[in-house]
Structure formats: structure tokens, C-alpha cells
Amino acid sequence: MEAAKDANLQLNYYQKEDQVLLAVDCIIFGFDKEDLKILLVKRNLEPEKGKWSLIGGFLKKNENLDQAAVRVLKTLTGLSDIYMEQLHTYSNVDRDPGQRTISVAYYALIDVNAHRFGDIQMDSANWFDVKKAPHLIFDHNEMVQKAIARLRRRALTKPIGFELLPEKFTMRQLQTLYESILDKKLDKRNFINKINSLDVLVKLNEKDMTVSRKGSYLYVFDKEKYEKKVEEDGFNFKI
Amino acid sequence: MEAAKDANLQLNYYQKEDQVLLAVDCIIFGFDKEDLKILLVKRNLEPEKGKWSLIGGFLKKNENLDQAAVRVLKTLTGLSDIYMEQLHTYSNVDRDPGQRTISVAYYALIDVNAHRFGDIQMDSANWFDVKKAPHLIFDHNEMVQKAIARLRRRALTKPIGFELLPEKFTMRQLQTLYESILDKKLDKRNFINKINSLDVLVKLNEKDMTVSRKGSYLYVFDKEKYEKKVEEDGFNFKI
CATH class of the missing domain: 3.90.79.10 (Nucleoside Triphosphate Pyrophosphohydrolase)
Structure with missing residues (x-):
């Protein structure tokens, strides 16, 4: 008491x-x-x-x-x-x-x-x-x-885009997203190499035909690999 | 009103x-x-x-x-x-x-x-x-x-140590600090290369003689360069 x-x-x-x-x-x-x-x-x-x-x-x-x-x-x-x-x-x-x-x-x-x-x-x-x-x-x-x-x-340190992009997107859209976040133009070839080295994308056998006559391949994120990259210590997306 | x-x-x-x-x-x-x-x-x-x-x-x-x-x-x-x-x-x-x-x-x-x-x-x-x-x-x-x-x-993305170390410190002390923060052993040569590439240290013409007979060179941080690195977008201190 x-x-x-x-x-x-x-x-x-x-x-x-x-x-x-x-x-x-x-x-x-x-x-x-x-x-x-x-x-x-x-x-x-x-x-x-x-x-x-x-x-x-x-x-x-x-x-x-x-x-x-x-x-x-x-x-x-x-x-x-x-x-x-x-x-x-x-x-x-x-x-x-x-x-x-x-x-x-x-x-x-x-x-x-x-x-x-x-x-x-x-x-x-x-x-x-x-x-x-x-x-x-x-x-x-x-x-x-x-x-x-x-x-x-x-x-710059984690993959991004999953939440901001539609489910299927073109490489150009992903680059545009990064460019608008980082507020600078990125070199196309460097960007594609960098993104591919992350190994979080799956290229579909399907094209967005609205962008050009040849069309652009569509991609989706591999959610599992993406989440794993997000969990990791981080990388440096210097472009 | x-x-x-x-x-x-x-x-x-x-x-x-x-x-x-x-x-x-x-x-x-x-x-x-x-x-x-x-x-x-x-x-x-x-x-x-x-x-x-x-x-x-x-x-x-x-x-x-x-x-x-x-x-x-x-x-x-x-x-x-x-x-x-x-x-x-x-x-x-x-x-x-x-x-x-x-x-x-x-x-x-x-x-x-x-x-x-x-x-x-x-x-x-x-x-x-x-x-x-x-x-x-x-x-x-x-x-x-x-x-x-x-x-x-x-x-992993910014230089660290300025606030945690004494003004003058040995390379070994800096490595030990990183090892205790990251909770893993680091390879000495890789660590020294990585730290030198950051270009934030000044090597003094002075040794800590308490650690060995040969002694170990003491370093200080170049505060200006250090602050600049902290302000920058970040790097990847993967070791």
C-alpha cells in the first residue's frame, strides 16, 4: 500500500x-x-x-x-x-x-x-x-x-519506383522517374546498365506501342528481389 | 470585426x-x-x-x-x-x-x-x-x-568519426571505430584505400608511441573537406 x-x-x-x-x-x-x-x-x-x-x-x-x-x-x-x-x-x-x-x-x-x-x-x-x-x-x-x-x-541508395510507377512500364518511364527525383538528365546507356546491374526488373514479351512505331518493351519489378534490395545495406546509384 | x-x-x-x-x-x-x-x-x-x-x-x-x-x-x-x-x-x-x-x-x-x-x-x-x-x-x-x-x-554513406574520436587518432583507431559501428572485421588494406580515397584526413608528422615500438602515425580530420563530404549526396562505403 x-x-x-x-x-x-x-x-x-x-x-x-x-x-x-x-x-x-x-x-x-x-x-x-x-x-x-x-x-x-x-x-x-x-x-x-x-x-x-x-x-x-x-x-x-x-x-x-x-x-x-x-x-x-x-x-x-x-x-x-x-x-x-x-x-x-x-x-x-x-x-x-x-x-x-x-x-x-x-x-x-x-x-x-x-x-x-x-x-x-x-x-x-x-x-x-x-x-x-x-x-x-x-x-x-x-x-x-x-x-x-x-x-x-x-x-541513390535503394531501388525506387515500385510505388510510383504503373505495374508495367517502359525503361524510358523509369529513367524519367529517376530524372525527376534527382532533378537532372541521366545518360541513357549508363542508366540502363546501372538498373540492369540491380537485377530487380523483369522484361516482358510485350511492348508499349503508343510511344513509337517500333514500340518499347515493358518491364515489371520482381517484387521479391526488389524488397531484398531495399532491405540490404544500400548501394550507391551514382550516375 | x-x-x-x-x-x-x-x-x-x-x-x-x-x-x-x-x-x-x-x-x-x-x-x-x-x-x-x-x-x-x-x-x-x-x-x-x-x-x-x-x-x-x-x-x-x-x-x-x-x-x-x-x-x-x-x-x-x-x-x-x-x-x-x-x-x-x-x-x-x-x-x-x-x-x-x-x-x-x-x-x-x-x-x-x-x-x-x-x-x-x-x-x-x-x-x-x-x-x-x-x-x-x-x-x-x-x-x-x-x-x-x-x-x-x-x-556507409558519409564520413564519420569526427565527433566520436579524439582530435588526433591513429588509422587503427579509425578502423576500430568503423568495425564497431558496422559490427564486422574489415580488411586493413581495403580500409586504408577506401579512407584515403575520401580525402578527408590529414596525416601528421607525429606518432602515437604507446601502441608499438615503431609507433603509429597520427591523423586529424580536415574539417572543411569532411563537412563537404557530409553535405554531398553520399557515397557507398562498401568494404
Whole structure:
């Protein structure tokens, strides 16, 4: 009894600490066969109502942050089963002028064309080229920049594309994806050699005939080999 | 006036959200010329009083998370001006049985021997070999594992050692540091070639005579070149 009372007394120190609001904000990357894009929404609440914003929401009592990020994404876009990764936690005292809110940023990768959006009203949401993103509320531009840097680093050390490309794609589309992530032109022959050395692609006996008269072979990722490469220590995709 | 009233009404939605306690926990890595270590403290409060724990504390109203991490480290150890990096935010609903607390983990790198500890009572704190760390409170073992993985990835893609080694060090000490981070033996000649190709070391005209009769040349990092390599896209330190 004494011990339990002691413990209770000591637990009171939790009560003296400042509590804060915790939010998640999602940087949603998409690829439309040409450009790397992010999904933004028009904020419908003060402060900064009517400005472009990342998709976000507050953490609830009965969920962890990963679950909150999945819920926010699903509620606003209808998307589920999406690749998401925690990026960074933003905590400057005045970052949200409404009330002090700490925000945990997540980034997600999706194939723009494979998804139909749910609840989101698409007149208040839009895909933007990452290089032409508008001024966003709070510190959301900073979050986007960090997400791009993370995605770039990931592309340099792990295979990427599985989540961003359609199931079947041409070598040219894969190169364009890498070029848009790394934001530079790549030499075609070097790129093909590098990708082939990763040994994560399966060449299909099938062509995309829309691109040229000769057509371009289609590829799929070998999911097992791809996952194995992602798990490994990493490589250096210097091109 | 109407607009301001409107905005105030809308700001009320902040009030309806659940608030949480936010803490920082620090994984402090040190290197003592032989092993990679972490600094742990004996927890002096319930719950889990008397068990080994990372160094931590709650976020205050007037500081951001980086500042909280610096304050916690400084208060408990007297250390300041330390390399720290935010690692990951932990949020499982029941992770802290005292009260729901979200914890943002930071990791820090220090040279064990270069520091004198301040306020910390060293009978309640200890350096542990990372491979022999005891069972820790809450999800702290998970934090340590993630920090080791991050440090390992960092060592594979960026030069490392500046923060963990004494100012002057032998090639053997640098190799031992890499071996303890990567947790494997490295071939001496390959290691020296790889390190030299990074071009971040300056060989001194001075020897450490304690290691052998012939002695071993001492090196320092060229801080400017080192920082530049850290800023760059990364390389692959496959050995």
C-alpha cells in the first residue's frame, strides 16, 4: 500500500508538464509518367484559410502516429494500403499561429493514375509539380523540401519506383522517374546498365506501342528481389 | 470585426482536440578507442523506477524539440555543443504506463574521453557496450536499435568519426571505430584505400608511441573537406 501510494504521488509529476497538440501532415508524392508531383489541398479553416497546405489532421487518443497518418490519408483521399514513412517532427514554438501544435510529417508514394479519389473534393485539391509548388501554410514548404531530399537519398541508395510507377512500364518511364527525383538528365546507356546491374526488373514479351512505331518493351519489378534490395545495406546509384 | 469573430469561432476547433505530453529521449553514443558505447541512466521516478533508461525529459512551452534535447543533455551530463540529430518519434498508445507520452528520440555522438560530466551522478549513470546493453524501460531498446541502424547507414554513406574520436587518432583507431559501428572485421588494406580515397584526413608528422615500438602515425580530420563530404549526396562505403 505504501509503495503504491508512493508511486501515485510520484506519478503526479506527469500532471505538472505542459501538454501540446500533436498533428500529422502528409507529403504525398505522385508520378504521372513525366513529372514528380505533390498533392496539396486548400485549407478550409483559420488560420490561413484558403491557402495551399499539406493534408493533415490531429492525433487522437486511441491511435499511434502511423495510424493517424493512414487515417488522415484515407479520410481525405480514399487511399489506403499506401507506402508511407515517418519523415521528421516539426516543433517551432510559433509554427502554427492558431495554437501550439507539434507536427509529425510523413511522406507517401503513389501512382497518380492508379487511384480514384474518395471524399476529397478535387476542386479544393490539386497535384503540383514539385518544382512549381505554391507557397504553403506554416512550415509546410520546409517539410516538402525535406521529403524531396529524403526521396532523393532513397533513390541513390535503394531501388525506387515500385510505388510510383504503373505495374508495367517502359525503361524510358523509369529513367524519367529517376530524372525527376534527382532533378537532372541521366545518360541513357549508363542508366540502363546501372538498373540492369540491380537485377530487380523483369522484361516482358510485350511492348508499349503508343510511344513509337517500333514500340518499347515493358518491364515489371520482381517484387521479391526488389524488397531484398531495399532491405540490404544500400548501394550507391551514382550516375 | 465580423471576420475576426469568425476566425475566433473557427479557432475553437483546436480546443476540442486531445492534447498529449511530449518528451525527448537521447541515445548518446560514445567511443572509447575500442568499443561503441551508449550512456544510460538509472530511472529515479515511477513507473519502472530503478531500471536503466535513456536520458530524457519533457518538452517545455517555450522551446522546440532540438532545444529540449540540448537542454536535457546539458542538464543531465553538463555536455553542450554536441552533434545531435532527430531520429524518430515514438507514439504507441501504451508506451509509457504513467500517462500517454509521445517521445521524440535524438541521437548524439561524443568522444567518451574528452568530456567531464556535470550534474549527473555517475553512480546512477553508466556507459554500456551497445552489444551488451541491459533491458531498458518502455520502448527504449527499440530506439537504441533504430539509432544503431541510422549510425551504421550514416557510416556507409558519409564520413564519420569526427565527433566520436579524439582530435588526433591513429588509422587503427579509425578502423576500430568503423568495425564497431558496422559490427564486422574489415580488411586493413581495403580500409586504408577506401579512407584515403575520401580525402578527408590529414596525416601528421607525429606518432602515437604507446601502441608499438615503431609507433603509429597520427591523423586529424580536415574539417572543411569532411563537412563537404557530409553535405554531398553520399557515397557507398562498401568494404
